[in-house]
Amino acid sequence: ETGVTQSPTHLIKTRGQQVTLRCSSQSGHNTVSWYQQALGQGPQFIFQYYREEENGRGNFPPRFSGLQFPNYSSELNVNALELDDSALYLCASSARTGGTTDTQYFGPGTRLTVL
């Protein structure tokens, strides 16, 4: 069984640029959640995707957007990068049946640095 994978592992961008981060969910999981973790802080929920639609969103501006594909993999897009966007971006996959989401399993993260 393959776990959650994320790419790239590290990324350096400059302010104002756009970035796309990728996540492959664990086998059998149909739901993907994205989190942002600033240095020294706990992860903060960005949003969740289920059946290719956004299913819940945290307190993040619209320049944070996402996609989920039919194979349940997902992308996180951030436009107009700001210095404060520098963080570890985590993807977590889970299985959703009916109205209940099961345990979330995290990938290793993508470290984004904005200069």
Next chain:
Amino acid sequence: DAKTTQPNSMESNEEEPVHLPCNHSTISGTDYIHWYRQLPSQGPEYVIHGLTSNVNNRMASLAIAEDRKSSTLILHRATLRDAAVYYCILREGGGDKLIFGTGTRLQVFP
């Protein structure tokens, strides 16, 4: 969103049991108590979760107070690989997001 309170840091010696406390006085009846840990340079790792009864798995035990306002994660024999930040999280039954606090940094000494 319900909140949890944990000590910033704790220390243990290898091979000794570790009890990591968590207070969640505003917990509601449908909130599950989840524990995750994050090793250096890795994503959070699921440890255990429970609702009302104590729970055991291969990694740890979770002891939940009768009034559910607090819980304790128990590592029965700490190893150096258990050094990590441990997060106690309340999650609404079937809820979609995990609300992390700052967690407890556990140091394990040989």
